[in-house]
Amino acid sequence: MNNYQLNNKQIELMNSWLDEAYRQGYVAGQKAAENEEELYYPIHNCIPDLSVYQKNPDFDKICNECDFVILRARVCNKNDTVFEERAKELVKRNMPFAVYDYVTLMSNANATAQAEAFYKIASPYNPRIWYIDTEQLGTGVSYGAEREYIKTYVARLRELGAKVIGQYTGDWKYSTYYWQIQDLFDTLWIASYGKNTGTYDGVTLKSAEKTNKIDLHQFTDKGTIPGIATKGDLSRLTGNKPLEFFTGRKYL
Numbered sequence: 001m002n003n004y005q006l007n008n009k010q011i012e013l014m015n016s017w018l019d020e021a022y023r024q025g026y027v028a029g030q031k032a033a034e035n036e037e038e039l040y041y042p043i044h045n046c047i048p049d050l051s052v053y054q055k056n057p058d059f060d061k062i063c064n065e066c067d068f069v070i071l072r073a074r075v076c077n078k079n080d081t082v083f084e085e086r087a088k089e090l091v092k093r094n095m096p097f098a099v100y101d102y103v104t105l106m107s108n109a110n111a112t113a114q115a116e117a118f119y120k121i122a123s124p125y126n127p128r129i130w131y132i133d134t135e136q137l138g139t140g141v142s143y144g145a146e147r148e149y150i151k152t153y154v155a156r157l158r159e160l161g162a163k164v165i166g167q168y169t170g171d172w173k174y175s176t177y178y179w180q181i182q183d184l185f186d187t188l189w190i191a192s193y194g195k196n197t198g199t200y201d202g203v204t205l206k207s208a209e210k211t212n213k214i215d216l217h218q219f220t221d222k223g224t225i226p227g228i229a230t231k232g233d234l235s236r237l238t239g240n241k242p243l244e245f246f247t248g249r250k251y252l
Contacts, residue, residue: 071090072177087099130157150181198220
């Protein structure tokens with residue numbers, strides 16, 4: 001057997017070749033991963049919100065044909081009975097989602113307790129956005145009092161660690177009762193159905209005259225949702241923020 005020993009110059013040259021080969025392979029791998037990610041996430045223009053009323057969802061279909069999902073976590077001071085089961089299905093499929101709490105706030109103490117309950121049930125699943133749904137006043141509560149309770153709720157939710165907080169409500173209600181507290185929120189989700197045909201019909205949001213924070217518009221409760229047999233709620237982006245804001249994904 002012949003013994004062959006490299007001299008220092010040859011070793012230095014070989015190491016240089018290896019370093020360059022590694023660098024080129026690493027860069028190529030990064031580009032391939034980026035291209036794969038961009039191709040993997042086409043835009044579907046489908047944003048449903050789901051609660052216990054949508055029965056037997058096909059999560060493979062939902063996650064393949066929707067951009068992101070908004071799950072109801074709580075309603076009227078109670079947990080949505082299917083929230084955790086559905087949140088786990090979305091997490092399993094790496095599907096970005098937001099959460100909402102349909103509140104009826106009765107006092108500052110009640111607002112604090114509801115914010116804590118919302119955070120407790122939803123935080124283990126790392127939702128992208130936290131919405132407080134202000135469709136319904138508590139019994140005997142005025143809008144002026146409710147606005148103060150909302151401030152307490154949002155403050156506590158932020159203290160607990162929620163990073164992006166939004167408000168959901170109807171167009172008329174927002175433009176009448178809630179625009180005064182818009183600075184509390186990072187984003188707004190406003191409902192206005194127009195003719196409610198299941199598709200967006202160009203309805204104008206009056207609340208847009210009061211704020212520039214409306215990033216999501218719920219335009220129907222009669223939409224066709226992939227993976228759901230019954231009709232349901234669909235929303236659209238208004239164009240104020242890109243889809244990346246809601247999902248953290250990259251798109252072509």
